[in-house]
Amino acid sequence: MGKSLLERVGTLLYFVTPNATSFSKVDQVPNYVNEAVPLFVFFIVVEFVVRYLVGQPARINEAFSSLGVGILHEATGFISSWVVLLGYQWLYQYRIWDLPWNSPYTWFGALILVDFCYYWIHRANHELNILWAVHQIHHSSEDYNLATSVRLSVLQRAGHFGFYHPLALIGFPVSIVVAHTAFNYLFQFWVHTEHVGTLGPIGWIFMTPSYHRVHHGSNKWCLDKNYASVFVIWDRIFGTFEPERDNEVIVYGLTEQPQTHNVLWHEAVFYGPGWIPGAPRLGDPDTFPDVKAPRAKYDPQLPLWQVVYVTIHLILALLAQQLMVVRFTTSSWSTVFAFQLFIFSAVGVTSALYDGWRWAPAAEAARCAAFTTYALSTPITAVPTVDNTLVFSFVIFFIFWTRRGLNRLSSNINTNKIK
Incomplete structure (x- = not known):
């Protein structure tokens, strides 16, 4: 039986x-996260509209980067989710107690302990260099909105x-455990917003x-605070709590600003926060940049037609990810691999257009040619009209970007770096 809209929002x-x-069995657990993707998109759009109405329009380029990262995260979820609990069933053979799967006590116990485990996952992501190299992409956004919640590395789950x-x-x-890790992740979606103030006793x-919001701040007093997902009591107990x-x-973002919206570039950072040889384990706070508001943001602008183009291809990448999930067990x-290649190339190349990279038009032309070649030999959606429209469109895109690449017109895009 399908879930009602209210039930989906409830997750x-x-x-x-x-x-x-x-x-009783793990293969019976619905893919709650993927089911929530349409709701993610809906509420992100609603927040965009609200910000526009209150005179604080969101930056399209930053949101595009966040959504692109999120699409890649979900596109690789079928592999990384498996890695997270690798060996769990083997270890379960040596369990101390037999907790019945259908007991409310088991369910509520898992709610609390999964969140407790997540607190230490999140804290480790900030305090261990190798995990921070993966997690930093989530903090690289200089805006704080619902789109930021899905800004997670393709390796994020593996770090769990x-x-x-x-x-x-x-x-x-x-x-x-699988069900509660999904709910724990989904709960984090709504806390990524500036439009909800303090909530009184709920925050106890x-x-x-x-x-x-404090957790995402780059101000000194915000660093390494508020790691919890559902229950903030863990931060209160372990000394990492800090109120607004x-x-x-x-000031949102990293202490050092990555001046790019290229999604694939964001995925590849290898150094931990604030640490150098000889410094304390978490770095020397006296050496951290003293970030204060207001701070200029990296904000390259594209012509409207190009904004529309990259948005269309971001939507196509999202639809491809959803189609891949539906077809995964029968493909x-x-x-x-072909779907993954399309998704990664679509997000990577179109996000490079935001930075005005000179090779981006040529890479986009090559991507369009590759898709056309594949689509001519293999049905994409099994709906001939849709497939033919896609092929025709990508042929036009190929011609356009080939000409634009040859003329190197993209060098005129204003992407001046912050001084």
């Missing part, structure tokens, strides 16, 4: 019941490996947008 707020979300495994020894069935126990300050404006590995 974003952890408003779900044990009876409806407990399963091992943190949930103690739950296997306690006796939590893998199906329960639960993470709120106000607290998570009325007299200080939070060959070569087909899955």
Whole structure:
């Protein structure tokens, strides 16, 4: 039976019941995250409209970068999700207790302990260089909105490996853990907004947008604070809690600004925050940049037609990711690889257009040619009219970008770096 709209929205707020979300086998657990993708898009658009109406329009280029990163994260989810709980079932054989999968006590116990594990995952992501190299992409956005919530590296889930495994020894069935890790992630969506203020007593126990705004700040007092996902009590217990300050404006982003919107470039950073040999484990706070508001943002502008073009191809990449998820179990590995290649190239090349990279037009022409060649031999959607329209459109795109690449007109795009 399909879920109602209200039930789907409920998954974003952890408003779900044990009876409806407990399963005996892991393959029975719905893909809650992928089911929420249309809601992600809807609420992100709604927030864009709200910001425009209140005179604070969001930056399209930053949102494009965040959504592109999110598409790649979900496109690789079928691999990375498997890695997270690799070996869990083997360890479960040595469990201390047998916790029944259909017990409310098991369900609520998993809710609390999965969130406890996530606190340490998130804290490790900030305190260990190798994990920060993966996680920093989530903090690289200089805007703070719902689109930021999906800005996660393709390797983010893999960095969770091992943190949930103690739950296997306690006796939590893998199906329960998988369901709660999904809800835990979905709950984080709504805290990425500036349009919800402090929530009074709710903030005594639960993470709120106000607290998570601090976590995304690059001001000194914001660094390494508020790691929790659902229950902020973990931050209060372990000394990492910091509330918003009325007299200080939070500056979002990294202490060092990455001056690019290229999604693939954002994925490749290899150094930890603030640490150098000989410094304390988490770096010397006295050496951190003293970031204050207002701070200029990297904000290259494109002609309207190009904004429309990259938006269309971002939507096509999202649709390809959704189609791949639906067809995954019945598709060959070569087909899955072709979809992955299309998604990565679409997001990577079109985001490079935002930076005005000189090779971007030529790369886009090559991408369009490759897609056309593949689509002529292999149906994409199994709907001839749609497939023919795609082929015709990509032929036109190929001709256009080939000419534009030869003329090197893209060098006229204004992408001046911040002084």
